[in-house]
Amino acid sequence: MPEGTGALREVLPKQGTGGEHRPALPAxxxxxxxxxxxxxxxxxxxxTAAMVLCKPKILPLKSVSLxxxxxxxxxxLEAAQPPEEAxxxxxxxxxxxx
Amino acid sequence: xxxxxxLEPLFQAWSYFRRRKFRECADVCSQLLExxxxxxxxxxxxxxxxxxxxxxxxxxxxxxxxxxxxxDQEGIAEMILDExxxxxxxxxxxxxxxxxxSQGGGPSxxxxxxxxxxxxxTGFVRPSxxxxxxxxxxxxxxxxxxxxxxxxxxxxxxxxxxxxxxxxxTNPDGPFINLSRLNLTxxxxxxxxxxxxxxxxFHHENDVKNAxxxxxxxxxxxxxxxxxxxxxxxxxxxxxxxxxxxEKQFKSALKQQDMVDTILYLAxxxxxxxxxxxxxxxxxxGLERFPGEVTLICGIARIYEExxxxxxxxxxxxxxxxxxxxxxxxxxxxxxxxxxxxxPEIALRFYRRLLQMGVYNCQLFNNLGLCxxxxxxxxxxxxxxxxxxxxxxxxxxxxxxWYNLGHVAVGIGDLNLAYQCFKLTLVNNNDYAExxxxxxxxxxxxxxxxxxxxLLQTASSLAPHMYExxxxxxxxxxxxxxxxxxxxxxxxxxxxxPGHVDTQQLLKQLKEHFAMx
Numbered sequence: 350m351p352e353g354t355g356a357l358r359e360v361l362p363k364q365g366t367g368g369e370h371r372p373a374l375p376a377x378x379x380x381x382x383x384x385x386x387x388x389x390x391x392x393x394x395x396x397t398a399a400m401v402l403c404k405p406k407i408l409p410l411k412s413v414s415l416x417x418x419x420x421x422x423x424x425x426l427e428a429a430q431p432p433e434e435a436x437x438x439x440x441x442x443x444x445x446x447x
Numbered sequence: 448x449x450x451x452x453x454l455e456p457l458f459q460a461w462s463y464f465r466r467r468k469f470r471e472c473a474d475v476c477s478q479l480l481e482x483x484x485x486x487x488x489x490x491x492x493x494x495x496x497x498x499x500x501x502x503x504x505x506x507x508x509x510x511x512x513x514x515x516x517x518x519d520q521e522g523i524a525e526m527i528l529d530e531x532x533x534x535x536x537x538x539x540x541x542x543x544x545x546x547x548x549s550q551g552g553g554p555s556x557x558x559x560x561x562x563x564x565x566x567x568x569t570g571f572v573r574p575s576x577x578x579x580x581x582x583x584x585x586x587x588x589x590x591x592x593x594x595x596x597x598x599x600x601x602x603x604x605x606x607x608x609x610x611x612x613x614x615x616x617t618n619p620d621g622p623f624i625n626l627s628r629l630n631l632t633x634x635x636x637x638x639x640x641x642x643x644x645x646x647x648x649f650h651h652e653n654d655v656k657n658a659x660x661x662x663x664x665x666x667x668x669x670x671x672x673x674x675x676x677x678x679x680x681x682x683x684x685x686x687x688x689x690x691x692x693x694e695k696q697f698k699s700a701l702k703q704q705d706m707v708d709t710i711l712y713l714a715x716x717x718x719x720x721x722x723x724x725x726x727x728x729x730x731x732x733g734l735e736r737f738p739g740e741v742t743l744i745c746g747i748a749r750i751y752e753e754x755x756x757x758x759x760x761x762x763x764x765x766x767x768x769x770x771x772x773x774x775x776x777x778x779x780x781x782x783x784x785x786x787x788x789x790x791p792e793i794a795l796r797f798y799r800r801l802l803q804m805g806v807y808n809c810q811l812f813n814n815l816g817l818c819x820x821x822x823x824x825x826x827x828x829x830x831x832x833x834x835x836x837x838x839x840x841x842x843x844x845x846x847x848x849w850y851n852l853g854h855v856a857v858g859i860g861d862l863n864l865a866y867q868c869f870k871l872t873l874v875n876n877n878d879y880a881e882x883x884x885x886x887x888x889x890x891x892x893x894x895x896x897x898x899x900x901x902l903l904q905t906a907s908s909l910a911p912h913m914y915e916x917x918x919x920x921x922x923x924x925x926x927x928x929x930x931x932x933x934x935x936x937x938x939x940x941x942x943x944x945p946g947h948v949d950t951q952q953l954l955k956q957l958k959e960h961f962a963m964x
């Protein structure tokens with residue numbers, strides 16, 4: 350489920366190379382290695398709000414009436430689209446033939 | 448002369464009708480009707496001609512019949528120019544127009560998506576599901592009102608099927624019954640024919656005025672003792688917008704004959720008059736006379752859901768399930784409530800139940816996929832989504848499924864896949880505000896600030912009721928130092944979702960900053 354409010358960003362002492370995109374220093378025993386301990390040297394804690402994603406959508410199920418209505422609407426649209434051979438029936442006047 | 452299988456034609460037509468093969472039934476009836484010289488005058492004796500006429504009328508009506516209890520297409524004119532409101536400002540919890548504070552409400556907008564009126568999306572949608580009454584004309588025009596397209600109906604008589612185009616579907620050669628040449632008085636005196644004719648005029652031709660005339664004549668002929676005609680008159684008044692008159696008719700019908708349907712129609716009137724408490728009382732009284740009646744309990748649950756009282760709604764939906772454990776609406780609503788209350792495993796059980804019952808559509812598989820993923824049953828997730836994509840009937844549904852797949856991708860950390868999924872969402876539905884917002888978040892992670900800003904602008908203009916785009920604009924602007932814009936955006940976010948803690952913190956920070964200047 351979506352994570353809670355805000356993201357904690359701890360400011361840690363840099364390893365010496367600076368940016369995240371530079372390749373990491375190879376682990377070398379004697380000369381340049383500094384013992385890495387995650388919690389030693391913690392300087393400050395920032396509670397920066399992160400951008401929020403919109404939530405996943407549970408789709409509502411359709412009722413039988415709604416499905417029938419949609420089917421009728423689609424049929425009406427299709428019937429209306431090709432040019433009419435018969436004049437379209439309207440509520441009042443109607444073609445005399447039967 | 449006999450039809451196929453040597454059956455007497457009228458009996459064959461009747462057999463078709465019983466098996467719901469309405470077109471075949473209408474065709475056989477047409478043949479029967481062609482034999483005497485074609486006139487529409489009927490004598491008083493019961494003849495084969497009358498029987499065939501009656502049957503064909505009913506068959507044509509059944510093709511387009513949708514239960515009037517469910518039908519509730521409200522046009523924009525009715526919504527905005529509503530004269531039925533009793534009080535200017537309703538007390539909280541007594542009106543459907545104001546979603547109200549979520550008293551006993553469920554998950555907040557931080558967890559559950561909301562619709563345009565500030566209501567959480569429900570688990571089930573019917574033709575009459577109100578997406579709330581919009582307060583401005585602009586919002587009203589934006590609200591999709593038709594089932595298929597997003598174009599709004601301007602007034603209740605403007606819907607496609609309601610233009611009487613039903614006859615185009617059932618009878619391309621022209622209408623079966625010529626209403627202008629019909630002698631209603633004569634038909635009103637023959638109750639059996641009149642009832643079929645009324646339903647034809649009301650449902651098939653959508654000619655409420657003529658239907659009302661016929662019903663008025665018929666009820667007079669029955670000396671006002673027939674409850675059925677009173678209910679039909681009430682339905683006509685409802686369609687014409689004369690709600691108080693409709694109320695009178697339904698009440699009178701109830702006094703004569705207590706029927707569940709009449710109670711449902713009367714409740715519909717009260718809901719349209721924005722009197723949910725009256726409707727609730729009506730349902731509860733009805734339950735005393737019809738204990739355990741599923742439609743009444745379901746009606747109560749729907750009202751509570753519309754008033755944003757999710758806990759009471761859930762309680763009544765559970766009651767529905769005690770009476771009828773295959774009730775799709777109740778299962779779907781409870782399932783969605785559980786999902787958004789952080790219980791996807793329980794939601795999964797409910798949606799699996801629907802699958803067992805044989806419900807088989809895009810929405811169900813989408814929901815199953817989501818529940819499986821969040822309940823950590825990863826084996827079923829992708830196949831459910833695949834099935835959902837396969838079953839999607841139009842592009843909006845496909846867009847929804849891709850959007851949820853994007854969420855799954857974010858969940859597993861594959862941001863490239865997430866990016867593609869959200870893009871596919873937009874391909875299928877260019878107005879998908881949530882996808883724009885989520886794409887903006889992904890772009891920000893890559894550092895493309897300007898693109899993120901543009902996407903967020905689109906998202907917030909498409910969906911001003913959502914708080915996420917506004918909040919994200921506020922964060923983005925604050926990062927680059929544009930504090931004025933950040934403040935305005937944060938205010939909009941607060942308006943959309945007053946309970947959001949991060950927004951309030953951000954506003955506090957900005958206010959302190961401005962105070963220092």
